[in-house]
Amino acid sequence: MKRLPIAASLLCLAALLTACFDSASIDTTALARWLSQHPTTPTTPSTTTTPAAATTTPPAAPLSTQLPAWGECPTAVFPNLSSTAGAGAGYAMPAVSANCTATEVIVASNGMPSYTFVSRTPNPLAVTTWSWHVPLRPVVAAATTSIVDRGGTLGFTVTGLPIYGPTEGPTPVAEAYGDPVYNGILDTCGGHTGPQSEYHYHALHSIAACNLNTSYILGYALDGFPIYNSVGCIDLACTTTAVFVSGYDMTGNPHSHSWLAYTYNATGKTNVLDQCNGRIGPDGTYRYHATSGFPYTFGCFKGLPTAQSGNAAAPMPPMPPMPPMPAP
Numbered sequence: 406m407k408r409l410p411i412a413a414s415l416l417c418l419a420a421l422l423t424a425c426f427d428s429a430s431i432d433t434t435a436l437a438r439w440l441s442q443h444p445t446t447p448t449t450p451s452t453t454t455t456p457a458a459a460t461t462t463p464p465a466a467p468l469s470t471q472l473p474a475w476g477e478c479p480t481a482v483f484p485n486l487s488s489t490a491g492a493g494a495g496y497a498m499p500a501v502s503a504n505c506t507a508t509e510v511i512v513a514s515n516g517m518p519s520y521t522f523v524s525r526t527p528n529p530l531a532v533t534t535w536s537w538h539v540p541l542r543p544v545v546a547a548a549t550t551s552i553v554d555r556g557g558t559l560g561f562t563v564t565g566l567p568i569y570g571p572t573e574g575p576t577p578v579a580e581a582y583g584d585p586v587y588n589g590i591l592d593t594c595g596g597h598t599g600p601q602s603e604y605h606y607h608a609l610h611s612i613a614a615c616n617l618n619t620s621y622i623l624g625y626a627l628d629g630f631p632i633y634n635s636v637g638c639i640d641l642a643c644t645t646t647a648v649f650v651s652g653y654d655m656t657g658n659p660h661s662h663s664w665l666a667y668t669y670n671a672t673g674k675t676n677v678l679d680q681c682n683g684r685i686g687p688d689g690t691y692r693y694h695a696t697s698g699f700p701y702t703f704g705c706f707k708g709l710p711t712a713q714s715g716n717a718a719a720p721m722p723p724m725p726p727m728p729p730m731p732a733p
Contacts, residue, residue, distance in 0.1 A: 514565025
């Protein structure tokens with residue numbers, strides 16, 4: 406791949422920033438925060454035939470032969486975490502397992518991150534027992550299910566950590582249902598601890614530090630559909646790939662009530678995802694994509710979310726007031 410001249414590179418970067426924030430009027434504060442959290446130079450979200458180096462692009466899309474087929478037990482996408490650094494001294498090492506029945510994928514985890522824990526809330530980190538059951542053969546529902554201001558678990562990663570929605574809870578009042586990414590209360594992997602000492606994500610970053618850099622499937626929503634990284638295959642053989650982007654524009658202040666501060670608008674955008682932050686892949690099956698823009702993982706359930714039990718069924722408790730936190 407040829408290197409672009411500096412001037413051309415700057416033009417590409419400008420175009421990219423406009424596409425990534427999906428807004429005709431970019432919020433400069435959010436832009437500065439995003440740049441500080443993404444030190445590498447990303448590529449323009451356009452169709453490519455050969456993924457560039459990992460230091461400058463999202464992770465490569467997989468070969469079609471590496472993808473679990475619809476209805477195939479996806480145990481191969483769950484990484485071995487035994488050699489990771491873990492959360493640090495004094496913390497249990499991460500443990501996650503996955504198996505299938507004739508109709509379900511069953512994932513169990515102790516809820517411990519596989520990388521050094523950095524506190525971003527007043528809440529400590531403790532082992533949390535998680536067990537998720539999702540359909541092995543998910544199907545698109547007749548109507549989507551809203552996740553607006555819905556607390557608690559909406560999905561889980563292949564590293565065994567729960568995924569919450571793109572909002573916090575009703576407290577503190579000044580940040581009620583605010584965007585935790587915009588408010589800067591997440592670590593560099595997109596997570597933090599909640600009031601029950603449970604570590605969870607609000608956004609997903611496919612980088613080596615988070616042990617998701619080689620996982621083209623980052624996790625699963627409770628309706629059973631997979632969550633891919635931002636790169637997706639255009640054709641069935643995956644000879645052509647593209648970086649997919651959110652269709653939501655920031656039209657208000659997401660410091661609180663973030664669902665009122667973003668509006669879905671796909672007009673004029675390339676490789677834009679639907680309102681659930683997903684799309685139909687070349688094999689005809691649905692999948693979500695993690696994006697740098699709101700709603701980060703999914704904006705609604707495309708399939709019917711399954712009822713869970715235990716901690717996976719618990720609503721997200723209100724977050725206590727938090728003192729100002731330094732940037733990660």
